Amino acid sequence: MTVYLLRRLFQAFGVVVAMSVLVFVGVYGIGNPVDILISPDADQMERERAIRALGLDRPLWEQYVWFVANALQGDLGRSFAYNEPALQLILQRMPATLELAFAAMILAVAIGLPLGLYAGLHPHSPASKAIMAGSILGFSLPTFWVGLMLIMLFAVHLGWLPSNGRGATAEFLGVQWSFLTANGLAHLAMPAFNLALFKISLVIRLTRAGVREAMLMDYVKFARAKGLSPRRVTFVHVLKNILIPVVTVTGLELGGTIAFSVVTETVFSWPGMGKLIIDSINRLDRPVMVAYLMIIVLMFVVINLLVDILYTVLDPRVRIEGKAA
């Protein structure tokens, strides 16, 4: 077990190192950030001063060595545009994104699971067909467009919800959250739904497929034959068994939602990490781009590592294989 863990940790470390090189080289390749950042009024000398001041006159390998040396001390560089530590900038924006991502996941499960269950239990009813057709729309409509349509409908025409921003926040555990105030919740509703739309469709389809499969299983037939109520069969025997893939996929989706809610955050001016990264890309704010991608890489590596460890706990076969090696 220890050997297995060590090996996995070592692999995770290798992934982080490889990604840091890839990210660094990739971001470096886009171009010189000073070209974008500098005022057009500046002359050649001022341009060269800025390049030196930001350390961009050094060769790539030297910049990378500096980056790694600093990163090992927890310093991922300073934003060119804000002159603040990139890590701090990202962490400041993280609560807003986490809040949005979790709200979206909750919506996805709360809406997707019942609809999927219904569609699975009554596959031939018109309502089920409508749900499945709707889920195709959820998959295929671009988030960007749906977001704008939601704004036009609920904010502009009906005036029920605010069109963008985060609204009032309240402090909890030293961090400002929107979901603790009514105004904040109103601001959260549309972006969360917009972000959830794809995931709702995913959960519907997963649940429906699971239910359809489980209904044919012997244990369900047996439960029915025993004379258990349909309610008990559905919610205990079927639901419990189909939840495993649903939970796995939603868990994996959560990581992606946290990392890449860029489009929704832009449309709704939600001041989260996604908005920060897109603003940073637009002005080639290299340290923020690198720090952000490194944090995301680290997040995925940790999630995968945890999942692997959980598997060894849950599934003895993995442990045995590890020993054999």
Added chain:
Amino acid sequence: MRFSLRKAALAAVPALALGAAGAAQAQSITIAVEAPITSVDPHFHNLSPNNGLADVIFGALVNYDERVRPQPGLAVSWRAVDDTTWEFRLRPSVRFHNGNPFTAEDVAFTLARVPTVPNSPSSFATFTRPIVGVEILDPLTIRFRTAAPYPLIVTDLASVRILNRATHEGATTEDFNSGRVAIGAGPYRLVAFRQGDRVELERFDGYWGERPAYQRATLRMITNNAARTAALLAGDVDAIAAVPTSDLARLRADQRFVISEADSVRLIYLALDHSRDANSPGIQDAEGRPITDRNPLRDVRVRRALSMAIDRAAISQRVMEGTSIPAGQFLPEGTYAYVPELRPTPFDLEGARRLLAEAGYPNGFRITLAGPNDRYVNDARIIQAIGQMWTRAGVRTAVEAMPWTAYVPRSDRQEFSAFLYGWGSASGEPSSPLRALVATFNRERGMGPSNRGRYSNPEVDRLLEEALRTVDDAARERILQQAIRVVFEDVGIIPIHIQKNIWAMRRGIAHVARADELTRPQDFRPAN
């Protein structure tokens, strides 16, 4: 973590976010701006949105009015004592937000701080570098010495916001952003700065100038065009800057909103490759073979033909929906050193074909026209339109539009033959575009830093240098006008149009639209 200076500010947030219905409306205003404000430090990053905020919180010796003409600011008057000495008389009994008095000491301190701000990605030192000596005659009189005659000192100082020595000694950019030392002598003081989200401001009642109409002001950063319009339509904000041209007709037709607009000082133009004698990268002959013996763009007849083939009125009306003015020079009518007889080149397809034939291209040639697709208003659509017009004139044009972040490095490496750029003359006078865009590229003398086509004309260089030595405004104006005539007779660049700046707001609000694209709450007031 949020930077809030006062508990009261937090209490005010819900009212502001809800669009502040009813009686509160005369008290507060929420304005959506189009670009993120990255710092409160007025000397950190020379960037238009930051300068707009600096105008609100801080103050400079010289202010610009809405048409970018220098006006007394923290200085009440100035004069050239001799060719290299300038004397500024400062405004008496001005106070900073914390009550400290403003004196000549603060000006000297500010000039010393500007070049020392660490990590600045675009320093304001370009504006202070010509000043080699500072002499304080009395608390309200200061003299600046320049190494050579330097008439631009007045407009340069409009970009240098004044800080207070007692408050800002040793202050870092982070201290400004956190609000701790965000203290100036401007009409509003900072309540909270939330990066990428909003800036909250409160009127400073001790301001020396005209009192702003709104007691509270919030600047919301909504970078997405459609979302910004939607925020106005939904009533979440009271006014928006940079109205997208596609939404303009709709907002004009809607009785609930009014539009304010001003001719800008931003020229959209095409730069051409002047540096190569042959094998210009985007040019082939009519059959698609590289032209190895010459560069057609070096022939003024070809450049003139390309300019004549552009239907500027059509671009202005169809592509820009009337939000631009066809241009024949750097700046719009009414600005310093405007040349009245220099009109936009009239659209003349036949004339263009004739000139091309005369220059030795009876069958035309092929060219690639490059430009950004996310920088200037409708940039990609403008080059597409021009591509079609040139093709009609016999110059088969391929259009290449790309994101700004990819475009700028490539154009700096001179990878294009014809490419679109814009130039905002922040100082409202033409020495800035002359120096940056058409003066011969020269690193040591700081000439032509944005001259990416490497246009070079000794006559232009000579006139510009003479102008930059001439302290007398009227004499300098004549020399600058002559330089402008030479540039555009020679078609050094092809001017397309001058943008208009457009704001939209709820009916009941009046706004003084500015040529320099800055959005400042003090320019808004309730309409009578």
